[in-house]
Amino acid sequence: MNRTLILCAHGSTVPRGRAAFSGLVNAVRREAQDLDVVDAFVDEQLPLVGEVVLETAGPRAVVPLMLAYDRPVSVDIVRASHRDPAVTVTAPLGPDWVLAEIGVQRLVEAGARSDDTIVLAAASASDDRAVADVGKAARLLSAVWGGRVHVGTLGGPDTPLADAVDVARAYGRRVVVSTYLLTTGAAHETMLAAGADVVTRPFLDGGPPDPRLVSLVLDRARSRGGSSTPGRDPGTHLTAH
Structure with missing residues (x-):
């Protein structure tokens, strides 16, 4: 069996x-x-x-x-x-290095540039352990991307995504949201509406x-x-x- x-x-x-x-x-x-x-x-x-x-x-x-x-x-x-x-x-x-590698590929496909300000956007982080996981995901993405990555979430104790995008504007550069979601849906629609210049696709977008x-x-x-x-x-x- x-x-x-x-x-x-x-x-x-x-x-x-x-x-x-x-x-x-x-x-x-x-x-x-x-x-x-x-x-x-x-x-x-x-x-x-x-x-x-x-x-x-x-x-x-x-x-x-x-x-x-x-x-x-x-x-x-x-x-x-x-x-x-x-x-x-x-x-x-x-979080995992593989997801960071795919996340960077999504950034490149979306036209992100080295001088853009990157914000990793995750769904609700309900407690400190979830916040730590999202923070680790951002650090892994940063290591693969080769530049600083900020964090914003759609709920919980971490920085709200809309606030993270507003803070990122202070750098005077384009703001690119790196979507940390498995599939599209209501959460991704919220990310698209958060005010960033570019929002990447989720890890699964309907293609292979x-x-x-x-x-x-x-x-x-x-x-x-x-x-x-x-x-x-x-x-x-x-x-x-």
């Missing part, structure tokens, strides 16, 4: 976002002949991750398709995994998924680190590496 790989993401209410996620799942399925790849969600779409755990059997690995820590999502995923000791939860996708992103998912699936075990605080497992 093949091991089952459960790719778990936030659901999307936008058809383009749903199609982009399906494209990633299909790309992983094509590359992972030794794995049974299925999708799951924590909201907005079905099937929910708890249902998928109950409907599958044998060794399963849940890969959270999260770019930064999200405690409510983490709790939902780990609680689902506790229903069967054969289920493990891997580290989430981000970047092979590096597919490889990152499979690296998470086959890693031994970041797994969850029953009986522990579900808020402690989904640690980015």
